[in-house]
Amino acid sequence: MIRLEGVTKRFRSAAGERVALDGVDLTVAAGQVFGVVGRSGAGKSTLIRTINLLERPDEGRVTVDGEEITALAPAELRAARRRIGMIFQHFNLLNAKTIAENVAFPLRLEGRPGAEVDRRVAELLERLGLTEHARKHPAQLSGGQKQRVGIARALATGPKVLLCDEATSALDPETTDDILNLLDQLNRELGLTIVLITHQMEVVRRVCDRVAVLKDGRVVEEGATADVFLHPKHPATQAMLAEGEEAFDVTLAPVGGRLAKLTFRGGSTYEPELSRVARSVGVDYSILSGRISRIRGEPYGQLVVAFTGGDAEAAVAQLSARGVVVEAA
Amino acid sequence: MGALFANIDWLEIARASRDTLLMLGGSMVLTVLFGVPLGVLLYLSGRGRLAANPVLNAGLSLVVNILRSVPFIILLIVMLPVTVMLVGTSLGVAGAIPPLVVGAAPFYARLVETALREVDKGVVEATQAMGGSTFQIVTRALLPEAMPGVIAGATVTAIALVSYTAMAGVVGAGGLGDLAIRFGYQRFQTDVMVVTVVLLLLLVQALQMLGDRLVAAVSHR
Numbered sequence: 001m002i003r004l005e006g007v008t009k010r011f012r013s014a015a016g017e018r019v020a021l022d023g024v025d026l027t028v029a030a031g032q033v034f035g036v037v038g039r040s041g042a043g044k045s046t047l048i049r050t051i052n053l054l055e056r057p058d059e060g061r062v063t064v065d066g067e068e069i070t071a072l073a074p075a076e077l078r079a080a081r082r083r084i085g086m087i088f089q090h091f092n093l094l095n096a097k098t099i100a101e102n103v104a105f106p107l108r109l110e111g112r113p114g115a116e117v118d119r120r121v122a123e124l125l126e127r128l129g130l131t132e133h134a135r136k137h138p139a140q141l142s143g144g145q146k147q148r149v150g151i152a153r154a155l156a157t158g159p160k161v162l163l164c165d166e167a168t169s170a171l172d173p174e175t176t177d178d179i180l181n182l183l184d185q186l187n188r189e190l191g192l193t194i195v196l197i198t199h200q201m202e203v204v205r206r207v208c209d210r211v212a213v214l215k216d217g218r219v220v221e222e223g224a225t226a227d228v229f230l231h232p233k234h235p236a237t238q239a240m241l242a243e244g245e246e247a248f249d250v251t252l253a254p255v256g257g258r259l260a261k262l263t264f265r266g267g268s269t270y271e272p273e274l275s276r277v278a279r280s281v282g283v284d285y286s287i288l289s290g291r292i293s294r295i296r297g298e299p300y301g302q303l304v305v306a307f308t309g310g311d312a313e314a315a316v317a318q319l320s321a322r323g324v325v326v327e328a329a
Numbered sequence: 330m331g332a333l334f335a336n337i338d339w340l341e342i343a344r345a346s347r348d349t350l351l352m353l354g355g356s357m358v359l360t361v362l363f364g365v366p367l368g369v370l371l372y373l374s375g376r377g378r379l380a381a382n383p384v385l386n387a388g389l390s391l392v393v394n395i396l397r398s399v400p401f402i403i404l405l406i407v408m409l410p411v412t413v414m415l416v417g418t419s420l421g422v423a424g425a426i427p428p429l430v431v432g433a434a435p436f437y438a439r440l441v442e443t444a445l446r447e448v449d450k451g452v453v454e455a456t457q458a459m460g461g462s463t464f465q466i467v468t469r470a471l472l473p474e475a476m477p478g479v480i481a482g483a484t485v486t487a488i489a490l491v492s493y494t495a496m497a498g499v500v501g502a503g504g505l506g507d508l509a510i511r512f513g514y515q516r517f518q519t520d521v522m523v524v525t526v527v528l529l530l531l532l533v534q535a536l537q538m539l540g541d542r543l544v545a546a547v548s549h550r
Contacts, residue, residue: 052458054454054457054458078460078461078462079460080460081457081458081459081460082459082460084458086455086458086459088451088454088455090449090451091451092449092451092452092454092455093452093455094452094470094473094474095474095549095550096473096474096476096547096549097473105456105459105469106459106460108469109456109459109460109461109465109469110460137549138549139549139550153459157459157460163458
């Protein structure tokens with residue numbers, strides 16, 4: 001659905017040239033929720049803006065739904081942009097217009113007839129639970145409601161792709177949850193392809209099928225969200241994942257024995273694998289750290305344990321045989 | 330009453346009031362007509378804007394600054410030949426309007442430019458992302474969003490024009506300010522001075538109130 005090939009963007013300023021994107025290749029399949037994470041300054045904002053060419057790359061090609069965006073004439077580009085919705089961190093609603101007028105805005109720009117606009121706007125307001133706010137102005141709404149208006153507006157022209165530029169970063173955790181559920185629902189019900197950039201790992205964990213980690217304008221790691229989150233390879237990814245957790249170095253724990261990081265995924269998360277293996281091999285274990293949660297709905301558990309008083313290697317072998325991923329801690 | 334306002338010719342006052350209103354109305358309409366597009370051009374050609382063009386921006390900026398730095402009384406005289414060319418006369422209300430517009434439009438253009446700069450860049454970006462053309466971005470997003478500032482600027486400009494019109498007496502345009510200078514000041518007719526100044530004050534007050542109400546009506550912050 002979306003393909004970036006060798007996308008490079010440089011910014012020139014008095015201070016000299018800065019490379020914001022350095023030969024980025026990415027492919028987002030139709031119907032996917034694709035996350036791009038990175039710290040501020042990693043190039044996320046620039047990256048998402050190359051998809052609808054709010055930033056024109058210096059090199060490389062961008063293709064959306066089979067159409068090479070980077071090769072379009074201005075009028076064709078404007079038409080292509082109507083097929084790509086976008087929502088923003090600060091919502092970017094028009095303060096002078098009512099909620100209904102904001103949602104109608106992209107349709108008016110397109111010159112659609114009034115009756116059609118009214119029908120479409122009513123439908124979108126209904127879908128997003130905004131009907132009662134139709135005549136209000138953005139200043140009268142809360143952040144979460146404003147983002148709902150932003151989403152309604154982005155969907156007005158019936159796009160296949162939705163770009164989310166830090167769409168939840170200005171919202172409190174509860175509202176973030178609400179908006180993420182909504183994005184998830186739109187993805188499933190409308191088959192909407194979603195690209196979102198964020199510095200919040202939690203957002204990726206909640207809704208993304210795939211994730212790319214951006215550092216200094218390069219993609220340093222990319223894969224299915226569960227793979228990247230449970231077995232991060234690049235130091236940048238590991239650092240970002242470690243941030244939310246309490247800093248705790250398990251190797252400093254005052255226990256002896258063999259340390260191992262165990263990852264349970266899917267159904268095995270709920271199976272008593274660890275205690276079965278411990279009983280059959282005759283080892284003891286201490287749990288040093290652990291987390292049981294979900295990644296895009298898939299349950300997982302990740303534990304760091306220390307095996308003592310028995311054949312630790314046999315326990316590791318049996319756990320591996322039962323589908324538990326065992327890594328050095 | 331008769332003794333208090335001995336020198337006052339009420340017909341004269343009425344005629345002067347009419348002339349002031351005509352000059353103000355005529356020049357204000359034209360000032361907005363020229364000032365808004367000029368302000369939009371100044372904004373659009375600015376650094377990092379939609380139609381960034383350093384040469385055009387520097388050129389426009391220079392012209393605006395030159396016009397704004399010429400004292401109005403000088404502008405009135407310098408413009409004489411141009412005024413004759415434009416309206417066929419350099420006298421009366423018609424003769425005063427071209428210099429009034431040339432004096433006020435650049436000032437108003439700067440106020441419009443400032444109002445546009447106050448609009449969040451995100452709104453421009455969002456409109457662009459929706460497939461809006463530059464013209465649509467200006468007319469459907471930027472100007473409506475900047476409307477409170479654009480109207481407040483028009484109020485300031487209209488009030489500045491009121492004081493400019495006082496000088497238009499030099500070209501025989503008449504008006505309240507002219508009456509105050511010729512009778513109230515030069516002939517020491519204090520009563521004429523008082524009446525004209527009170528009328529001008531009422532005019533300014535009315536303009537400010539109208540402007541404030543319009544701003545309030547279009548503000549949704």
